Amino acid sequence: MSSSTLEEPCLIEKCELDRLIERLKCEGFIVVGPYVEDSAIQYREIQSMRDLPRGYRDTQEPGEYRVAKLLKKNYFEFNLGPHSWKQFLFPPKLTVNSCTKKNESWEFISKVDSQPKFAFLGVRACELAAIQVQDRVFMEGPYVDPVYQARRESTFIVAVNCTVAASTCFCTSMGTGPKCKSTFDLALTELDCGFVVEVGTARGRSMISDLTTRELDPEHARDSQLLQQRAVDQITKRLDTSEILNLLMGNLDHPHWDEVAKRCLSCTNCTMVCPTCFCSSVTDVSNLSGDEIERQRQWDSCFNVDFSYTTSGTVRDDIRSRYRQWLTHKLASWHDQFASSGCVGCGRCITWCPVGIDLTVEVAAIRNTPSSNRTLPVIQPSCKAECAFPKDSKA
Amino acid sequence: MNATADQKKASPLSEPWYTFPVTIRRAYAEAPNVMTYDFEFDHHADARQYAFAPGQFNMLYVPGAGEAAISIAERTNQDRFLKHTIRTVGIVTRAIAKGGVGMSLGLRGPFGTRWPVDSFSDGSVKRDVILVAGGIGLAPLRSLLLFLIEHREKVGSVSLLIGARSPEDVVYESELHGWRENGVEIHVTVDRPDQNWRGHVGVVTLLLGRIAIPRPQSTFVLTCGPEVMMRYVAKSAINSKIPTENVWLALERNMNCAIGLCGHCQLGPKFICKDGPVFRYDQVRDLLGVQDF
Numbered sequence: 001m002s003s004s005t006l007e008e009p010c011l012i013e014k015c016e017l018d019r020l021i022e023r024l025k026c027e028g029f030i031v032v033g034p035y036v037e038d039s040a041i042q043y044r045e046i047q048s049m050r051d052l053p054r055g056y057r058d059t060q061e062p063g064e065y066r067v068a069k070l071l072k073k074n075y076f077e078f079n080l081g082p083h084s085w086k087q088f089l090f091p092p093k094l095t096v097n098s099c100t101k102k103n104e105s106w107e108f109i110s111k112v113d114s115q116p117k118f119a120f121l122g123v124r125a126c127e128l129a130a131i132q133v134q135d136r137v138f139m140e141g142p143y144v145d146p147v148y149q150a151r152r153e154s155t156f157i158v159a160v161n162c163t164v165a166a167s168t169c170f171c172t173s174m175g176t177g178p179k180c181k182s183t184f185d186l187a188l189t190e191l192d193c194g195f196v197v198e199v200g201t202a203r204g205r206s207m208i209s210d211l212t213t214r215e216l217d218p219e220h221a222r223d224s225q226l227l228q229q230r231a232v233d234q235i236t237k238r239l240d241t242s243e244i245l246n247l248l249m250g251n252l253d254h255p256h257w258d259e260v261a262k263r264c265l266s267c268t269n270c271t272m273v274c275p276t277c278f279c280s281s282v283t284d285v286s287n288l289s290g291d292e293i294e295r296q297r298q299w300d301s302c303f304n305v306d307f308s309y310t311t312s313g314t315v316r317d318d319i320r321s322r323y324r325q326w327l328t329h330k331l332a333s334w335h336d337q338f339a340s341s342g343c344v345g346c347g348r349c350i351t352w353c354p355v356g357i358d359l360t361v362e363v364a365a366i367r368n369t370p371s372s373n374r375t376l377p378v379i380q381p382s383c384k385a386e387c388a389f390p391k392d393s394k395a
Numbered sequence: 396m397n398a399t400a401d402q403k404k405a406s407p408l409s410e411p412w413y414t415f416p417v418t419i420r421r422a423y424a425e426a427p428n429v430m431t432y433d434f435e436f437d438h439h440a441d442a443r444q445y446a447f448a449p450g451q452f453n454m455l456y457v458p459g460a461g462e463a464a465i466s467i468a469e470r471t472n473q474d475r476f477l478k479h480t481i482r483t484v485g486i487v488t489r490a491i492a493k494g495g496v497g498m499s500l501g502l503r504g505p506f507g508t509r510w511p512v513d514s515f516s517d518g519s520v521k522r523d524v525i526l527v528a529g530g531i532g533l534a535p536l537r538s539l540l541l542f543l544i545e546h547r548e549k550v551g552s553v554s555l556l557i558g559a560r561s562p563e564d565v566v567y568e569s570e571l572h573g574w575r576e577n578g579v580e581i582h583v584t585v586d587r588p589d590q591n592w593r594g595h596v597g598v599v600t601l602l603l604g605r606i607a608i609p610r611p612q613s614t615f616v617l618t619c620g621p622e623v624m625m626r627y628v629a630k631s632a633i634n635s636k637i638p639t640e641n642v643w644l645a646l647e648r649n650m651n652c653a654i655g656l657c658g659h660c661q662l663g664p665k666f667i668c669k670d671g672p673v674f675r676y677d678q679v680r681d682l683l684g685v686q687d688f
Contacts, residue, residue, distance in 0.1 A: 096412045097412045097414060099414075099458040099501070101458070101499075104497075104499060105416060105418070105437060105499040106416050106458055106499045106500065106501060107416065108413075108414035108415075108416060108501055110410055110412055110413060112410075112412065137656070138656065141655060141656075141669075142654075142655070142669060143411055143654035143655060143656060143669065144411075145411070145656055146410065146411070249663070252685050252688065253685070278656065278657075278658060279657060279658030279659070280651070280652070280656070280657045280658070281651050281657065281659070282461075282462070282651060282652065282657075283461065284458065284459050284460070284461055286458075286459045290458075290459050293458045293459055295412070300651075300657070300658070300659075302658060302661075307649070307658075307659060308648070308649050308659065309649050310647055310648060310649050311482070311484040311485055312621065312622075312647060315648065315649070315687065315688075316687050316688075317687065318687065320687075321686075321687035321688065324688075325661070325688070328663070329661065333661075333663050333664040336663075336664030337664055337666075
């Protein structure tokens with residue numbers, strides 16, 4: 001991965017993208033790209049440019065998402081659907097282990113070895129940032145997720161610069177976009193006459209070696225700039241991130257958490273569409289006799305009641321505490337853990353919230369009415385009633 | 396000795412889902428609903444590569460039922476057995492209790508941070524060590540206590556304060572005498588005495604206020620039990636002029652992956668499974684008081 005392009009951008013005609021897809025398939029990649037399905041632009045395996053959402057445009061508002069076909073015939077003049085690339089690197093459901101009972105003893109077999117090799121086509125700047133965030137979670141801590149690592153290291157990324165923005169986008173506030181700056185092998189900007197191609201890696205360069213490329217003339221360069229500026233200009237949503245760690249962690253008892261809890265359904269949608277949320281649970285799937293068992297890891301959510309269950313009780317058993325957990329993790333304690341925000345400003349959690357909760361509005365509400373600095377409850381050792389041992393204790 | 400050196404990670408397993416097959420070889424009733432089990436590795440190679448530090452935990456896995464995070468109480472019988480003391484309270488622990496001796500199951504581990512055993516002596520200075528346990532919270536302190544007995548001459552006084560709901564809820568009761576003989580001062584208090592009880596009555600934090608702490612600056616307090624109890628223990632220790640950085644505790648949260656990747660055990664900036672379960676009090680003090688966090 002490089003932090004800048006390797007050489008001057010070039011121009012390809014649009015049909016050349018089919019040759020790139022073909023080349024990637026020949027190299028053994030499963031090419032994944034945007035595709036219109038169930039009235040939404042989703043990501044799935046594609047075979048050619050014909051599968052791309054040509055002419056489609058999405059409109060997004062809090063709790064609202066629509067796609068419509070326009071007269072223009074651009075391939076990438078839309079923003080984001082409910083899917084993110086995390087479903088390919090961090091699969092929603094994955095068998096990590098299998099267990100077989102032989103002669104009354106269990107044998108455990110790891111299932112995480114061979115992994116598919118993906119080429120992502122159409123990764124936006126905020127999504128590149130999300131992949132970087134998950135890289136830090138799954139590959140840069142003391143423990144590495146072997147499935148994520150195997151998939152991530154083989155993934156080929158064709159990024160696309162946004163030329164339009166949705167009303168829910170706020171990548172400019174999070175410093176993640178809309179321009180793709182790193183973490184890609186190739187980055188495209190779609191003009192009416194073709195794609196401007198930036199090369200991010202040697203692998204990216206070799207993948208376009210047999211495409212017909214043209215030198216970029218000043219007019220194309222200017223058009224490319226103007227289109228990218230158009231996306232910037234269309235972004236109206238803002239999140240003030242200044243001192244946000246202290247703002248949120250210093251307001252854990254703010255009354256606004258109760259106010260959000262009145263609207264939040266704790267449905268988990270925001271965490272499912274979030275490209276950085278990484279919570280999961282492993283559960284057992286057994287055959288009828290109970291001697292063949294698969295351990296399946298599935299996406300989980302801090303909005304589920306049993307997520308924080310312990311034998312001493314559920315830690316977060318109301319919506320107030322669960323929304324607070326999600327927001328303070330995403331925007332505040334993520335910085336402590338992974339040295340960046342957990343939010344990339346893609347706006348999916350706003351669009352796909354069934355009641356249209358907008359985290360930028362909730363943060364602003366807390367910022368505008370900060371409660372007095374949180375003080376810890378006073379502990380009185382003589383207060384015997386509160387000292388009595390609860391029913392259960394640590395095992 | 397700083398916290399990061401004390402909380403050195405166990406060598407991360409290259410394969411986080413790798414599960415050792417183990418078999419229950421012995422099972423003892425410890426208290427009502429509490430059993431102690433000795434687990435033996437099915438393969439000698441697994442036993443050879445396995446090493447833990449006091450304070451760490453294993454994930455015990457009953458195929459079909461799931462996993463439970465259980466602290467390691469002891470390694471015993473020439474390292475053949477791993478001892479775990481388990482309250483029968485959930486699906487997994489009930490399955491273990493039902494299975495009993497001869498049961499085959501899986502084990503992943505060890506995970507988590509350890510008690511700061513290197514801080515108890517540095518050359519000339521031997522620190523006094525006070526362990527404060529609430530109920531089955533004695534289990535995660537047991538490996539530490541055995542370590543202290545093994546290295547008894549390297550530390551100052553060793554005290555163990557035990558709080559339990561009733562006399563029959565005191566775990567390891569048959570071993571207390573032997574520990575006393577090995578130079579451990581032990582006090583037990585119960586909430587609900589029976590007719591035969593001649594010991595202390597009341598919460599364990601009151602014991603901490605009663606025992607002599609002659610050198611608070613050179614004293615460590617290490618505690619495990621219900622979170623509210625540990626907060627009072629820490630407060631009481633600090634009131635007794637014991638430095639905040641000498642107060643350590645072990646926390647409990649839902650643990651699923653045990654390697655900090657599943658999110659369940661989060662407490663603000665910490666994941667209890669990999670940043671804990673053993674913490675220096677001042678690392679988590681501000682978060683423990685926040686309700687439902």
